[in-house]
Amino acid sequence: MSQPSFPGVASPFPDALRGNEPGSFAEDTLSRRLPGIARQVLQDSDWPPEAARRLQALADEMPNGRVRPLQDGDAPDAALWRTYLPPYLGQTWLEGPWFALETYFFRRILEATGYFQDGPGRGIDPFQAQKRGGLAGAAEALEPACTWLENTHQAPVETLAHLLRTAIWGNQADLSVWPEGGEKPERPSEEQLAAHLLVDDSRRSSVYLDGLVKQRGPGTVIFILDNSGIELAYDLLLAEALLASGLSQEVRFHAKPYPTYVSDVTIPDVGATLEALAGSAYPAVRRLAGALQERLRAGRLLVQADDFWLSPLAGWEMPEALRQELAQADLLISKGDANYRRWLGDRHWPFTTPFDAILAYRPAPLLALRVLKSEIVVGLPPGLRERMYTLDPTWMYDGRWGVIQLAA
Numbered sequence: 001m002s003q004p005s006f007p008g009v010a011s012p013f014p015d016a017l018r019g020n021e022p023g024s025f026a027e028d029t030l031s032r033r034l035p036g037i038a039r040q041v042l043q044d045s046d047w048p049p050e051a052a053r054r055l056q057a058l059a060d061e062m063p064n065g066r067v068r069p070l071q072d073g074d075a076p077d078a079a080l081w082r083t084y085l086p087p088y089l090g091q092t093w094l095e096g097p098w099f100a101l102e103t104y105f106f107r108r109i110l111e112a113t114g115y116f117q118d119g120p121g122r123g124i125d126p127f128q129a130q131k132r133g134g135l136a137g138a139a140e141a142l143e144p145a146c147t148w149l150e151n152t153h154q155a156p157v158e159t160l161a162h163l164l165r166t167a168i169w170g171n172q173a174d175l176s177v178w179p180e181g182g183e184k185p186e187r188p189s190e191e192q193l194a195a196h197l198l199v200d201d202s203r204r205s206s207v208y209l210d211g212l213v214k215q216r217g218p219g220t221v222i223f224i225l226d227n228s229g230i231e232l233a234y235d236l237l238l239a240e241a242l243l244a245s246g247l248s249q250e251v252r253f254h255a256k257p258y259p260t261y262v263s264d265v266t267i268p269d270v271g272a273t274l275e276a277l278a279g280s281a282y283p284a285v286r287r288l289a290g291a292l293q294e295r296l297r298a299g300r301l302l303v304q305a306d307d308f309w310l311s312p313l314a315g316w317e318m319p320e321a322l323r324q325e326l327a328q329a330d331l332l333i334s335k336g337d338a339n340y341r342r343w344l345g346d347r348h349w350p351f352t353t354p355f356d357a358i359l360a361y362r363p364a365p366l367l368a369l370r371v372l373k374s375e376i377v378v379g380l381p382p383g384l385r386e387r388m389y390t391l392d393p394t395w396m397y398d399g400r401w402g403v404i405q406l407a408a
Contacts, residue, residue, distance in 0.1 A: 004316045009357045014347040017376060019063060019094035019101070025375050025397040026098040027063075034105050035059040037262060041109060044129040051121050054112035058105075063093040067104065075116035077258075077307055081107065084312050099338075099346035100312035106260040107310070115258065125259045125266070134229030134263055135273060139280030141170075142233045146284035149241060156245035157206045160238075164202040165193060167238050168369045168402045170231035198372075198388070199355075199379050201406040205331070205367045208408055209247055212330050218249040219330040222364075224309070225255050225265040226336025232265050232273050235335065236292055243300055244291070248330070250300050257305035261338060270303045314345035316361045326363040334366055337373040344376060355379035359407035371402045379405050 019030035038059035042052055067088045070081050085104070088096040093105075114121030125131065145166055152159055194200065212219065221242055223235055235253070242248040255265045274296075278289035295301035308322050318326075326332060334343065343366070344358055355378050359366055375396045388395045395401050 004361060006358055006360060009353060014349050016097035016099070017346050017348065017374070018096065018098055027094065030093045030098065030101065031063040034102070035062045038062075038105075038109065038112075040130070041113070041126045045124075045126070047113065048120055051113050055109070058108055058112055061093075062105075065093060067091050067093070067096060067101065070107065070111055072111050072114075072116050075111075077107075077310070080307055080311065097312075097346065099341055102338075103260070103310065103312045110258060125268075127259050127262045130262055131228055131269065134227075135276055138230045138233040138273065139277055139282055139285045141230045142237060142277070142288075143280075143282040143285050145234070145237055146282070146288050149237065150284055150287070156247055157203070157210045159241060159245065160206040160209070160247060161202040163238055163241055164205065164367075164369065164404055165197070165200070167231075167234035168197070168371065168404060169193075170227070170234035172231075172371050172399050196400060197402050197404060198377070198384065199403040199405050201367070202404045205404070205406045205408075206247075208365065208406065209331050213247055218246055220250045220252060220328055221248040221331050221333060222252045222254060222326060222329040224332060224334045224339050225253055226339060227261075227263040228265045228269040228273065229263060231263075231335065232269065233277065236270075236273065236277070237288060238333075239301060240288055240291055240295070243295060250302065251295075252302045252304065252329075254309060255303060255305045256309050257307055258310060260310055264338075267303050267305055309339075313342075315343040315359075316345070318363070323363045329364040332362070332364050332366040334368045335370075337370055340368050340370045341374060341376055343368070344378065346374075346376060349376070349378045351377060351380045351385045352382055353378040355405045356407035362407055365406070365408035368403065368405045368407075370405075371399050373397050373399055377403065379403070 017024070017026050019026045021027060038055050042055040042059075047055065067085065067090065069085060069089065070078060072078065084100075088100055088104070093101055109126055110116065113124065113126045115123065115126070145163070149159070149163070154162070209221075223239065225232065225235060239251040239253070242251055253265075253270060255267050255270065257266070259266055274289050274293055277285050278293065280286060280289075292301060296303075306322050308318055334340065349358065355368070358378060372395065377396065388401070392398065392400065
């Protein structure tokens, strides 16, 4: 696949993260975490015998089995995967690029459960049990921020910056890393929030968007969503804040077209989340849900999906039609770890490489809100990497540290 040039970024082009790097989080993911997810899917539902057999076989073949073509050849995305997979066919799960094989794994889950085939698994989200559990606490978690937003007298710029710093921690609600009911990373206290942001462009981003609005009026903000549950609830709050403040005329949510990464948002998840918030015990949360349901009816909040967000492709391999759509945005808000990895091609960039230098190909100004859950990050000040390993040896993937980074 093509490798672009990055003006101002030192060559050579860095290698992709792979599972054959001993002791890496990629190795642990492909050897332990992903097979565990397949077994959890098997356990969570009463699958027909053939689907259960395929799920167990998928878990058992990792990490030393070899990449093969998909076997549900009449699926709507089958032609795309026939173009994606040739570079990796015959490689073991540890030999191929981590990001590519991780996306392939979640597509294999859909193959195993018969998501695209006639039968009892057709159209059934294999992660629905986990998602229901993740949604259960969303209203309670969101209530303080909803109440704060209703009562704040801050200017829109300061309000947005505050909400960005709050909403980023919703990205800890990643069920592919921390399954529902299991141990999760502790959210930093209000006093610790700033210290746990390795890069904080929250105010810079808010000032940038406000400047655009003053120049030409409010435009479009596009969210590239990550997790459902608590994280999506915070995304909905951010969307309402943007629309109500006049910082945006329209908000578009880009979800996944099919279930993936356990908790990633699909279009039905948005409706289910709004319904849950509308029925919550918290008045401020119910009012938020009502306002957003009206935004949907008025066409000011749009929810859509694109196959690219399920692909193993890097951000610079984006189809032209999607690039042109994203180019309409005043600001892209990219949520989460997997999206961050996609924008960077999931490669071993030096940690001090400027974020906006790699994102020079971006179709529009891009703001990344990400809690670290993989061994890739850029835009750090010199010396911070070394200090972090002393402070927290697992800082790159333990979910306790975040970045808010703007490329504009």
